[in-house]
Amino acid sequence: MRPDPGAVDAGGAAALLRDASDVLVLGHVGPDPDTLGCAVSVATAMRRRGVPAVVAVGDPGPIADRLRTLDPDGIVVHAADAPPSPDLLVCCDASERRRLGSLADRLDTAGASLVIDHHVSFVPFGTHQFVDPTAPATVTLVRQVLAELGEPLDANQASALFAGLYTDTGGLRAGGAPTLRLAAELVEAGAEPASLMRGLNGDRPFGWLAALATILAGAHREPDAVAGAGLVWARVDAATAGRFGEQVGSVMGQLAATAGHGVAALLTECQDGTWSVSLRGTGRPDLSAVARRLGGGGHRGAAGAELGGTADGVLEALREALVAETVGQGT
Template sequence: MTVTPQTNTTLPAIAEALKARDNFVICGHVSPDGDCLGSALGLAWALRQLGKQVTCVLARDEEPPSDLRFLPGADALVAAVRYEGPCDCFIAVDVPTVERLGDGAALQDKAALTVTIDHHAVPQAMSDLSYTDPDSASTTLLVWELAKCLQVAGDRLVATCCYTGLMTDTGRFQHGNTDAAAFKGAWEMVLAGANPGEVARDFYQNRTLASVELEERTVAHMSLRADGEAALSWLSLADFADCGAVKADAEPMIDLLRSLRGVRVACMLREQDGEVRGSFRAKDDTDVAAIAGEFGGGGHRAAAGFTIHDSLEGAVARVAARLGIEAPKLPEA
């Protein structure tokens, strides 16, 4: 483990603190991915094995991603802004800063005890008890270790949720963060009842027609640097409307760009109301978290995100300039 500035305790110590509490609220980051929801739901099932009352809340009042609704417990997710129950302990998973908690930040403020379990390194802790390991392939791998400390890691539901987060954050065990610890954790999760074939089918082989139509537009909008080592594409609100698509339908697009032969760094931009959301991916040792940081974002060395408060055209121009790509001309609205 790499010691981080915001780590102030150990997983066994967190386990003991959780055993002493009864009511929990667990929240991840805005725009949750597989690791985020897998961590929240996996930890919830672990605590329920101990007879605890647990509610998993969404950082924003929106539907969870459609490709993650197969996760056990996903149908019971509650928008944080709508939660009015008790919160003896607030647990933040896969999220390092209050800003990324969205509406969950208000619940965190009310909790008697706050906990963070994460693998995103930031300068300081936002919780009473904080454990962050940036060397961990996924936050669910840390949740799995915590479940072992709680002596409930043999539960199939915990294993399924944790395996999903590990599988998605390692890109089906293809990304550079896939190490021996990731394979060991996956092995343990499968032994506990996670079904790799079913999880992969439910997540990767369940795309909508709208997502496939967005792929066509992503390719049409793509620009490459002259040396072919950087790729950039974008999707507008009009693209989503024309295809009848939602945000989750665009998730596979960044990996489409990265899959191109010769591309080392890929960036996908998605227009949303009043801002543009961007995702970076690296195929080599390029630190895309540092590049995202130039736009106020962050993440991991090989995968990072950011938000630009500008028009889509302005955002495309700024990112293209940073990557050394000739800025494409967007069609007039």
């Protein structure tokens, strides 16, 4: 019997899965290892139980090649092939309905929907929610659910979960001892960190060196921003993003390393002329709150949003949001 709608714990989430006759698992648009690692692991567990299950992402294009290493069994299907009316819809690592992209309509046609998430900026949706904003990664919550379900991990699941844990905790730096204990469990279950991370990072084309040099040469530091802690930002035009899409995200690490106690921002122009804004910081100010002012969300130290307009307009909106949250939080 399914639990009543609303907030559930890991046991309640497992009960929903145990009762399902077929499952569609969704990750958020622009999937990262946390959302995809969760989704593949859940679908794999359900298939092992004899329940039809697939994973889909509401993006118009295919999943990045580097993330295909997390799906060796081909569980991820194209959005167009996602079942229209699943008995149970499971949404992994999505902070709000719109993060499901073109597949958000499955919330209206599924028999029930379970959301598993760890974002501070979570906006409730779905019939059931297992949400813990103190969790360092959504994979930690999925691991709890799979344990309640009584499903042991195979090597593929362990690898998928490890990828999400490693990337969302900044290389196992966040989450303390529980993160390290889970990492050890996943390695014992078959995850191989060295080869896994090499596959996720992928080979970079030689031309990326010149593109990276151009991006970093155009970076700026505004030392008076964020109450004197400073703002470091750079932007990537649509042509560069289109050519080196999988490499562009790595620029954020370079910016964040120079931001000190301030905020790093990467503005990436999308093909439709909008801008994807990624933010990193120490949590002061709370970047999830900054991103919400811009129509996005995320975590205290890592967040993002998508905005229309010119790069200068987006930067001005970001500066205003930073000022508002810096003053409001007494930073």
